[in-house]
Amino acid sequence: MSADRVLFDAPGPVGRRRIRIATAATVLVIAAVIALAVKQFGDNGQLAAERWTPFGQLSYLRFLWDGLKGTLLAAGVAALISFPAGAVFGLMRISVRRPVRWLAGVYVELFRAVPLLLLIYAFLLGLPRLGVNLPIFWKLVVPIVLVNTAVLAELVRAGIGAVDRGQFEAGEAVGLRRGQVLRLVVLPQALRLIVPTLVTQLTTLLKDTTLGYVVSYPELMKQGNNLTVYTHLLIQTYLIVAVVYVVINLLLSQLAHALDRRLARRRVVDAGGAAGGGGAPHVAHETEPAGDRIAPMGQLF
Amino acid sequence: MTEPLVRIAGVNKSFGSFQALHDIDLDVARGEVVVIVGASGSGKSTLCRCINRLETIDSGTITIDGKPLPEEGRALARLRADVGMVFQSFNLFGHKTALENVMLGPVKVRGVRAAEAREQARALLRRVGVDDKENNRPSELSGGQQQRVAIARALAMQPKVMLFDEPTSALDPEMIKEVLDVMVGLAGEGMTMVVVTHEMGFARQAGDRVVYMDAGRVVEIDTPDRFFTDARSDRARDFLSKILAH
Numbered sequence: 001m002s003a004d005r006v007l008f009d010a011p012g013p014v015g016r017r018r019i020r021i022a023t024a025a026t027v028l029v030i031a032a033v034i035a036l037a038v039k040q041f042g043d044n045g046q047l048a049a050e051r052w053t054p055f056g057q058l059s060y061l062r063f064l065w066d067g068l069k070g071t072l073l074a075a076g077v078a079a080l081i082s083f084p085a086g087a088v089f090g091l092m093r094i095s096v097r098r099p100v101r102w103l104a105g106v107y108v109e110l111f112r113a114v115p116l117l118l119l120i121y122a123f124l125l126g127l128p129r130l131g132v133n134l135p136i137f138w139k140l141v142v143p144i145v146l147v148n149t150a151v152l153a154e155l156v157r158a159g160i161g162a163v164d165r166g167q168f169e170a171g172e173a174v175g176l177r178r179g180q181v182l183r184l185v186v187l188p189q190a191l192r193l194i195v196p197t198l199v200t201q202l203t204t205l206l207k208d209t210t211l212g213y214v215v216s217y218p219e220l221m222k223q224g225n226n227l228t229v230y231t232h233l234l235i236q237t238y239l240i241v242a243v244v245y246v247v248i249n250l251l252l253s254q255l256a257h258a259l260d261r262r263l264a265r266r267r268v269v270d271a272g273g274a275a276g277g278g279g280a281p282h283v284a285h286e287t288e289p290a291g292d293r294i295a296p297m298g299q300l301f
Numbered sequence: 302m303t304e305p306l307v308r309i310a311g312v313n314k315s316f317g318s319f320q321a322l323h324d325i326d327l328d329v330a331r332g333e334v335v336v337i338v339g340a341s342g343s344g345k346s347t348l349c350r351c352i353n354r355l356e357t358i359d360s361g362t363i364t365i366d367g368k369p370l371p372e373e374g375r376a377l378a379r380l381r382a383d384v385g386m387v388f389q390s391f392n393l394f395g396h397k398t399a400l401e402n403v404m405l406g407p408v409k410v411r412g413v414r415a416a417e418a419r420e421q422a423r424a425l426l427r428r429v430g431v432d433d434k435e436n437n438r439p440s441e442l443s444g445g446q447q448q449r450v451a452i453a454r455a456l457a458m459q460p461k462v463m464l465f466d467e468p469t470s471a472l473d474p475e476m477i478k479e480v481l482d483v484m485v486g487l488a489g490e491g492m493t494m495v496v497v498t499h500e501m502g503f504a505r506q507a508g509d510r511v512v513y514m515d516a517g518r519v520v521e522i523d524t525p526d527r528f529f530t531d532a533r534s535d536r537a538r539d540f541l542s543k544i545l546a547h
Binding site for chain 2: 164166167169170171172173174175176177180184185188189192
């Protein structure tokens with residue numbers, strides 16, 4: 001509801017009819033594509049029971065489960081390092097000290113531009129020649145951290161930039177030091193603004209781990225790949241793997257919504273407390289637009 | 302007469318090629334209420350913001366309570382803690398409740414214990430008449446309420462001087478009075494105030510002196526009575542005829 005209302009006029013009768021027609025057409029096309037795919041699979045025997053029943057076996061499942069654990073471990077470690085590091089670099093980019101700003105700027109521009117795959121090859125093929133041979137896990141995780149730190153730094157900087165200048169000035173006018181203004185006033189509000197985008201970046205980071213197959217790190221994709229070598233059940237395996245990724249990312253976006261709602265609700269609860277103290281309960285409708293204004297951002301990115 | 306609390310001497314300030322302040326001299330005595338008026342773009346807000354160094358100056362000196370305005374770091378932060386500032390757009394901390402807005406400075410800058418700061422903040426919110434909103438965030442308050450919380454936030458630091466940068470310009474008409482009432486009360490209690498405003502009623506009622514600025518210069522300084530009835534310069538008379546016409 002929110003995105004439509006904030007970004008566009010509510011559609012009129014003609015618009016509503018067009019939207020209905022477009023919706024119907026889209027649904028038809030998608031249904032046709034799915035039906036075609038299913039028919040093709042069926043014609044080629046891909047839907048045959050014996051091609052799916054093996055996935056009921058514990059050994060198959062355990063194989064994929066190990067892959068999922070590998071994915072979550074790599075993504076978790078990468079996220080735990082790159083989120084704080086991204087915050088640090090984001091703050092460095094707005095430092096008053098020019099060399100600090102410059103250093104962070106070079107880092108961010110460089111690692112945001114270099115393709116992740118190229119970095120992984122550098123750690124896989126380049127650095128070992130120079131005598132730097134990391135364990136397989138880190139050959140995957142370090143490049144992911146390098147790239148995501150750069151992207152997150154830009155997000156943090158953008159979030160800080162989106163906080164009204166008056167907030168800085170008010171903090172300074174009260175007598176807070178620059179660091180305190182950032183920590184106590186600006187960052188909490190900047191983070192609130194970028195929470196949806198941060199979660200989006202987390203899903204990107206998770207998908208980055210699929211490059212694990214390049215370094216032979218046993219994450220979900222690689223494990224699926226290994227499985228097909230023995231079973232030749234390509235389509236079935238990759239469909240299952242794809243579904244797992246979709247489910248994880250759905251869970252992450254649920255997390256984003258929950259975070260967003262929790263932050264929004266906290267305001268209403270506070271207001272409710274005040275209402276008990278004699279204030280009017282009109283606050284709720286004033287609170288919503290603020291939450292709504294945030295919501296489209298998550299949907300746009 | 303004792304030394305002025307705020308002394309502004311020979312201050313110049315440019316934004317690029319635009320000179321916003323020309324050779325400004327202005328003293329504000331302890332307990333005095335100085336009202337700065339002038340057309341928009343005359344430099345009155347810039348002057349106000351220079352007093353706690355939210356704007357830097359190119360030349361000249363600003364002295365507060367005998368000490369020159371520090372240029373950076375801890376000393377500047379300490380000075381700002383002694384100078385209350387109220388903004389046109391309120392600038393309450395958006396993620397904090399009214400009470401937390403008022404408490405933040407005393408706790409984080411002065412090191413006051415939270416319990417003590419809370420009591421003091423409650424008393425201040427009561428004084429400005431928004432104590433029933435202490436747990437509301439700024440987005441849940443009206444403009445007038447927000448500005449009164451902002452005044453309480455500034456007062457919580459027990460400032461030597463209060464700066465008001467067009468405090469009522471962003472308010473709906475019916476809310477202007479509630480903010481002005483608080484300011485008149487403050488003036489009556491002997492607070493030293495520098496007020497940039499278009500509220501001529503406030504200037505007459507609470508101002509000790511009126512400073513009229515035009516094109517970055519102080520054109521006239523006088524008592525409100527004389528300024529409003531018998532302005533000396535053509536520019537001031539022209540300005541007054543425009544704003545007092547209706």
